[in-house]
Amino acid sequence: MSAARANGHVEIVAQARGVRNCFGAQTVHEGLDLDMRRGEVLAVVGGSGTGKSVLLRTLVGLNRPAAGSVRLFGQDVYAPGMQDEATRRIGVLFQQGALFSSLTVLENVALPLIEHARLPIVEAMRLAALKIALAGLPAEAGGKLPMELSGGMVKRAALARALALDPDILFLDEPTAGLDPIGAAAFDQLILTLRGALGLTVFLVTHDLDTLYAIADRIAVLANRRVLVNDRLEIVAAIDDAWIQEYFHGPRGRAAQAARTRES
Numbered sequence: 168m169s170a171a172r173a174n175g176h177v178e179i180v181a182q183a184r185g186v187r188n189c190f191g192a193q194t195v196h197e198g199l200d201l202d203m204r205r206g207e208v209l210a211v212v213g214g215s216g217t218g219k220s221v222l223l224r225t226l227v228g229l230n231r232p233a234a235g236s237v238r239l240f241g242q243d244v245y246a247p248g249m250q251d252e253a254t255r256r257i258g259v260l261f262q263q264g265a266l267f268s269s270l271t272v273l274e275n276v277a278l279p280l281i282e283h284a285r286l287p288i289v290e291a292m293r294l295a296a297l298k299i300a301l302a303g304l305p306a307e308a309g310g311k312l313p314m315e316l317s318g319g320m321v322k323r324a325a326l327a328r329a330l331a332l333d334p335d336i337l338f339l340d341e342p343t344a345g346l347d348p349i350g351a352a353a354f355d356q357l358i359l360t361l362r363g364a365l366g367l368t369v370f371l372v373t374h375d376l377d378t379l380y381a382i383a384d385r386i387a388v389l390a391n392r393r394v395l396v397n398d399r400l401e402i403v404a405a406i407d408d409a410w411i412q413e414y415f416h417g418p419r420g421r422a423a424q425a426a427r428t429r430e431s
Contacts, residue, residue, distance in 0.1 A: 195392065209368075214410055223340055227253065258338065259340075280294055283332060333365075337367050339370065344375070355378050
């Protein structure tokens, strides 16, 4: 396990307590609790409609819950004045990348450096080029528009933007969705490399079993509007729950486990 310990105790960098998320008459989360430890890769899984992306948006300050509390680094994310502080310490890779289509990759990555770090354009562009290289893209990709990139390159460009402000926590929403198996595996390894090199904590929403077996330290399962379990993969996979058993021990789960066994 990679979670950092201070004074013999695991350091909690993100925490949700009693969270309720509602949209009209629909309640997505009720009494949801979650802890995220410094240095870990925490993967969140669950069936369709369990609110995985909603939880991510709640943790990063984009979706104020109807009840409960959300804290990052010990501070209330939704307290007055905390949004800018949170923005500086987290990076988010949204589904589909969410890059600005009219800006080049270099401009997309430089934007948070200009808007939040207040860097001069020339310095922001220089640092953006470094982030693009860190994300595994060739230098020439910086001059291209998002529409000129492959799906895998879009993911890496979005990752470069998420890394722009040197975040402590990286939030990833379905980062390998739509990628071929080779591209997905390469992206997984990139996340592990960056975690080790930069000391990142990673919050990962995914449905990709190969990703879970490859990089997750712990797995949180969303069910019945809450976190049903949050533990190591082998413990989660043994839980007596119909969805968990089908997910981890169905055909795809067995294939992912077999692939992991062969690699090790």
